[in-house]
Amino acid sequence: xxxxxxxxxxxxRLTTLAxxxxxxxxxxxxxxPGADLEYLIGHSVASHExxxxxxxxAAGPAQLxxxxxxxxGWAGTSAEQLDLAITTWTDGVNPYxxxxxxxxxxxxxxxxxxxxxxxxxxxxRAAAGGSELVLAGPMIAELRMRKDHTEVAxxxxxxxxxxxxxxxxxxxxxxxxxxxQVAADIAAAIVAEGHDRPDFVIVGSGPNGASPHHDAxxxxxxxxxxxxxxxxxxMTTGYFSDCTRTYQVAGDPDPDFAAVYEIVKQAQAAGVAxxxxxxxxxxxxxxxxxxxxxxxxxxxxxxRTGHGIGLEVHEEPYMVAGNKRELEVGMxxxxxxxxxxxxxxxxxxxxxxxxxxxxxxxxxxxxxALTVVG
Numbered sequence: 001x002x003x004x005x006x007x008x009x010x011x012x013r014l015t016t017l018a019x020x021x022x023x024x025x026x027x028x029x030x031x032x033p034g035a036d037l038e039y040l041i042g043h044s045v046a047s048h049e050x051x052x053x054x055x056x057x058a059a060g061p062a063q064l065x066x067x068x069x070x071x072x073g074w075a076g077t078s079a080e081q082l083d084l085a086i087t088t089w090t091d092g093v094n095p096y097x098x099x100x101x102x103x104x105x106x107x108x109x110x111x112x113x114x115x116x117x118x119x120x121x122x123x124x125r126a127a128a129g130g131s132e133l134v135l136a137g138p139m140i141a142e143l144r145m146r147k148d149h150t151e152v153a154x155x156x157x158x159x160x161x162x163x164x165x166x167x168x169x170x171x172x173x174x175x176x177x178x179x180x181q182v183a184a185d186i187a188a189a190i191v192a193e194g195h196d197r198p199d200f201v202i203v204g205s206g207p208n209g210a211s212p213h214h215d216a217x218x219x220x221x222x223x224x225x226x227x228x229x230x231x232x233x234x235m236t237t238g239y240f241s242d243c244t245r246t247y248q249v250a251g252d253p254d255p256d257f258a259a260v261y262e263i264v265k266q267a268q269a270a271g272v273a274x275x276x277x278x279x280x281x282x283x284x285x286x287x288x289x290x291x292x293x294x295x296x297x298x299x300x301x302x303x304r305t306g307h308g309i310g311l312e313v314h315e316e317p318y319m320v321a322g323n324k325r326e327l328e329v330g331m332x333x334x335x336x337x338x339x340x341x342x343x344x345x346x347x348x349x350x351x352x353x354x355x356x357x358x359x360x361x362x363x364x365x366x367x368x369a370l371t372v373v374g
Contacts, residue, residue: 003168003372004367005042005150005268006081006267007078007081007082009080009139010041010042010078010131010198011082012054013039013040013143014040014041014082015187015339016058016116017029017040017056017139017140017143018056018057018058018062018142018293020139020142020143021056021057021136021139022058022059022112022208023060024111024134024139025109026058026107026109026110026111026134026136026139027056027057027103027108027110028055028057028058028107028110029052029054029055029111029112029113029136029139029140030054030055030056030099030105030110030112030113030116030124030136031054031056031112031113031116031136031140031346032047032051032052032053032112032113032115032116032117032120033046033047033051033052033053034047034113034115035047035117035144035238035310035312035315036113036114036137036140036144037053037054037113037309038117038134038139038238038311039076039140039143039144039310039311040054040056041054041062041079041082041084042077042078042079042105042266042334043074043077043078045070045073045074045077047117048067049119050067050069050070050091050095051065051067051089051095051096051099051120051123052064052065052066052067052070052112053065053099053113053116053120054084054250055099055102055103055104055220056339057104057245060085060104060148061085061260062082062084062138062199062343063084063085063086063087063102063184063315064084064085064086064087065071065086065087065088065089065095065098065099065102065136066086066087066088066089067088067089067090067091067351068088068090068091068236069091070088071086074086078288081322086193087102088116090219094127096120096123096124096127097127099124099127100124100127100128105126106129106130106131107128107131108130108167109131109132109133110124110128110131110132110133110134110274111133111134111136112124112133112134112135112137113136113137113140114135114136114137114179114337118256119321121133124350125210128215141315141316144310144311144315144329145310145315145316145317145331146260146328146329146330146331147310147330147332147354148330150154150236150325151239151310151332152330152332152354152361154235154237154238154239155240155241155309155310155332155352155354155363156318156361157194157235157237157238157239157364158195158232158234158237158239158240158241158363158364159241159243159352159362159364161190161193161194161195161241162190162193162195162231162232162233162241162242162364162367163243163364163365163366164193164194165186165189165190165193165231166229166231166243166245166366168189168367169186169229169245169247169371169373170373170374171185171227171263171373172185172186173221173227173229173247173249174221174249174311174373174374175209175220175223175225175249175250175251175374176220176221177204177220177221177224178216178217178219178220178221179204179205179208179216179218179219179221180203180216180217180218182203182204182216182221183201183203183215183216186198186201186203186229190231190232190233192345194235195233195234195235195241196233196234196235197233198231198232198235199232199233199234199235200215200230200231200232200233200313201215201216201217201231201242201305202214202216202228202229202230202231202244203216203227203228203229204227204228204230204346205219205221205222205225205226205227205249206219206221206222206226206227206344206345207342207343207344207345209226209227209228209246209345209346209347210340210341210342210343210344210345210346211340211346212258212302212303212338212340212348213344214228221249221250221374222249222251223249223250223251223374224249224251224253224254225248225249225251225253225272225345226246226247226248226249226253226254226261226345226346227246227247227248228244228246228338228346228347228348229244229245229246229247229363230242230243230244230348231243231244232313234311238311239310239311240252240309240310240311240312240313240336241352242309242313242350242352243350243351243352243364243366244336244348244350244371245349245350245366245368245371246261246264246314246346246347246348246349247370247372247373248261248370248372248373249372249373250373250374251373251374254327254344254345256344257347257372258347260297260339260341260345260347261347261370262340263291263292263295263297263339264292264337264338264347264348264349265349265369265370266351267288267289267291267292267301267337268288268335268336268337268350268351268368269303269368270287270288270290270291270361271284271285271288271306271319271335272335272351272353272360273287274286274287275327275335275355275359275360276326276327276355276358276359276360277326277328277357278326278327279326280317280323280324280325280326280327281317281318281319281320281323281324281325281326281327281333282320282321282322282323282324283325284305284306284319284333284335285304285305285306285319285320285321286321287338288301288305288335289292289301289305289337291337291340292337297339300339300340300341301337301338301339301340302340303336303338304318304319304320304321305320305336305337306319306333306334306335306336307319307333307334308331308332308333309320309332309333309334309352310332316322317331317333318333319333319334319335328354328355328368329353329355329356329357330355331354332352332353332355332363333348333352334350334351334352334353335353335355336348336349336350336351349368350364351363351364351368354362
């Protein structure tokens with residue numbers, strides 16, 4: 001829930017979206033619950049099998065379409081401060097036909113939110129007859145990928161909170177404990193340090209670290225293990241943290257670990273150094289990747305270099321080969337190169353940065369120098 005903006009702010013976002021819809025030749029956007037809805041009106045709910053959505057016409061006022069049983073859940077929210085008309089439907093009614101009947105005329109093009117369940121999107125398409133359905137995501141991304149001052153402040157607060165967790169890893173990570181035990185302690189600390197909830201807790205010890213999205217398992221941490229710890233979650237503002245450090249457990253590490261760690265550290269620093277207004281998103285990937293390729297580990301850097309972050313942990317813009325988008329002030333994203341050696345270990349270092357007028361502002365400030373624990 002976004003408590004940091006006033007109704008005028010959301011009103012401006014809706015007006016801008018309407019303008020983008022018109023420019024794209026779409027008549028109306030239908031936004032189901034999720035981060036896009038939260039961004040546009042400051043409130044969202046869980047998505048269920050019953051249809052709920054925000055209707056944003058290219059011309060005319062936005063309105064909400066909700067199941068009757070969820071109407072009270074919107075009382076006192078920013079939706080009321082925005083004076084959005086709310087139409088409800090009761091069980092037994094065909095909501096798709098009822099929604100289409102709310103639109104002033106048959107739309108030629110309907111933009112639907114990227115995360116609208118297929119259940120709703122396909123039923124809407126049937127109810128819409130000859131209307132063409134397109135994705136609203138690219139238009140909303142144009143808004144969401146440029147963070148304003150309050151959003152940057154929220155990301156900074158989130159970054160500081162996850163930094164506090166990383167500084168405490170030595171309390172929990174030691175030989176003889178399982179990844180799951182370490183992860184449970186980290187999850188509790190994520191909340192204790194100010195998050196609404198943990199969203200992900202990756203603890204990849206030893207060979208498990210070679211899988212970038214390894215979750216956590218019953219593997220027992222061994223002396224000398226490299227351990228990839230990638231953690232984050234939303235604050236009460238709705239804005240996410242996401243930070244990775246790779247730790248070494250005291251003991252004898254893999255003979256190549258120290259060298260690989262240094263390469264990843266340099267690659268991550270190169271990505272941060274390359275980030276500034278006017279360069280392309282893919283150039284950030286290239287800056288980090290070239291360091292790893294020159295060191296002979298290119299084939300083991302199996303992910304993109306980064307992803308945008310905000311009300312979702314992964315959103316536009318993506319730091320990936322082929323993305324020619326030029327970076328602008330307010331764009332927030334991760335820089336997280338890694339080297340993943342199957343059967344041995346992985347190393348990843350990740351910080352969130354925000355583009356400023358003269359470079360970047362780091363949202364994370366815990367050291368990238370190797371930390372030995374346990």
